Amino acid sequence: PVAYREGVLRIVPITARARVREVMDEMGRMLRSWLLSQLARSVIVALILWLALQVLGVPGAPLLGLQAGVANFVPYLGPLIAALPIALAAMPLGLSTVAWVLAIYFVIQTIEGFVIAPLIQKEAVNVPPAWTLFAIVILGAMFGIMGVALAAPLVAVGRLALLRFYVEDWLGDRPVIPTGAERSEA
Numbered sequence: 001p002v003a004y005r006e007g008v009l010r011i012v013p014i015t016a017r018a019r020v021r022e023v024m025d026e027m028g029r030m031l032r033s034w035l036l037s038q039l040a041r042s043v044i045v046a047l048i049l050w051l052a053l054q055v056l057g058v059p060g061a062p063l064l065g066l067q068a069g070v071a072n073f074v075p076y077l078g079p080l081i082a083a084l085p086i087a088l089a090a091m092p093l094g095l096s097t098v099a100w101v102l103a104i105y106f107v108i109q110t111i112e113g114f115v116i117a118p119l120i121q122k123e124a125v126n127v128p129p130a131w132t133l134f135a136i137v138i139l140g141a142m143f144g145i146m147g148v149a150l151a152a153p154l155v156a157v158g159r160l161a162l163l164r165f166y167v168e169d170w171l172g173d174r175p176v177i178p179t180g181a182e183r184s185e186a
Helices: 002-009 014-056 061-071 077-093 095-124 129-143 145-170 180-185
Strands: none
Touching (some): 002 014, 014 061, 061 077, 077 095, 129 145
């Protein structure tokens, strides 16, 4: 919100306020994109899983799809946690149904993790997956489940701050944006 941003800007030297405001606005747009991308991923998982569980006759398929979508919001750890209630709900239907449910869940999560998520996240935050994994481990060890849940947006904001304030402003290494003629030659 503007009131908080302007409050933070009061402690920044007047000469740097315009640049800090610009970077904070960029961070806000990036966080909004990250949040919307996480929401899109969660909805995709919830809908596909709901349909798959409905076809297999698992009771409570809409609720299980919803909880899997919500759990999918937490990277890496959420899908593991969501698998337990799904397997428990399928148990009364027999071992073969449990095996099918878990296999389908694994396929859905694999496709989401290796295809859908990178395509969506590439446009939203452009953070290398290794950085995200590292942040999840470190922040998870320090702050528990809250650290795991907030690791991805925090590393994205930290990366953006590092690029803008240190690399571009301090080191003077600004990215070169090719002109139309240079793009056609490349």
